[in-house]
Amino acid sequence: MPTETLPLNTFRRALYAGQQQIGMWCAIPSPFTIEMLAGAGYDWLLVDTEHTPADLPQIYAELQAAAAGKAHPVVRVPWNDSVAIKRFLDAGAQSLLIPMVQTAEEARQAVAATRYPPHGIRGFAGGTRATRFGRIADYHQQAHEEICVLVQIETAAALDELEAICAVEGIDGVFIGPGDLTASLGHLGGQGEPEMVELIEKTLRRIVAAGNRPGILTPDPALARRYIAAGSLFTSVAIDFHLLTRSAETLAAEFAAK
Numbered sequence: 535m536p537t538e539t540l541p542l543n544t545f546r547r548a549l550y551a552g553q554q555q556i557g558m559w560c561a562i563p564s565p566f567t568i569e570m571l572a573g574a575g576y577d578w579l580l581v582d583t584e585h586t587p588a589d590l591p592q593i594y595a596e597l598q599a600a601a602a603g604k605a606h607p608v609v610r611v612p613w614n615d616s617v618a619i620k621r622f623l624d625a626g627a628q629s630l631l632i633p634m635v636q637t638a639e640e641a642r643q644a645v646a647a648t649r650y651p652p653h654g655i656r657g658f659a660g661g662t663r664a665t666r667f668g669r670i671a672d673y674h675q676q677a678h679e680e681i682c683v684l685v686q687i688e689t690a691a692a693l694d695e696l697e698a699i700c701a702v703e704g705i706d707g708v709f710i711g712p713g714d715l716t717a718s719l720g721h722l723g724g725q726g727e728p729e730m731v732e733l734i735e736k737t738l739r740r741i742v743a744a745g746n747r748p749g750i751l752t753p754d755p756a757l758a759r760r761y762i763a764a765g766s767l768f769t770s771v772a773i774d775f776h777l778l779t780r781s782a783e784t785l786a787a788e789f790a791a792k
């Protein structure tokens with residue numbers, strides 16, 4: 535019996551309205567920290583499955599935890615894979631970050647994985663968490679209107695195709711992966727090098743000029759401000775384990791030194 539309505543994707547709407555979205559990168563695979571951070575004042579939380587042990591049951595719990603807070607959860611899938619995308623959408627994720635997209639064709643495949651036929655190839659399921667267990671009227675007809683597809687640009691090849699990727703219908707945002715991009719350009723670990731920072735700023739401007747919405751991650755506040763000035767619209771300014779580890783180390787060192 536349909537009794538619920540499709541949740542609005544406030545994050546996607548904010549991007550199209552040009553409103554800066556400040557995010558926290560969540561790599562600690564824990565609903566407990568997600569619940570904690572979802573109420574901390576960020577607009578969005580990136581829930582990572584590419585470089586963390588979080589798997590599907592963990593993501594269900596993390597999405598449930600995020601639902602109690604204000605920050606919008608964006609799930610990074612492990613790869614541009616239609617099966618992974620389907621399973622995270624069924625879990626109720628409405629915004630996905632898809633790593634290592636290098637061509638317009640790969641971007642089109644990512645979008646197709648989020649759409650039901652005839653617009654895509656997403657597999658049909660009735661009683662998922664995304665459909666509120668069948669309680670959302672017309673979920674399958676409406677779901678794509680509230681799904682946000684964000685692709686990651688992180689190789690030299692992707693830079694060559696940037697404008698074509700930005701032009702793909704259904705790509706709601708284009709996120710620069712600074713670590714992989716600089717590695718691909720021969721500067722492994724060099725995200726903070728002046729030359730790489732300038733290239734990232736130029737790439738953010740290219741995304742804006744191409745009519746899309748750029749995003750990036752940096753735990754360096756000065757760089758975050760530069761990237762926002764260059765056009766970044768969804769900007770992750772911290773990483774959860776980084777905050778915990780560095781402040782724990784600083785405190786330990788302070789007392790050890792006495």
Ligand SMILES: O=C(O)C(=O)C[C@H](O)[C@@H](O)CO
Nearest residue numbers: 585688711712713714715751
């Ligand atoms: O290339 C990058 O940088 C990213 O994609 C982000 C990293 O994967 C993330 O783990 C932060 O270190």
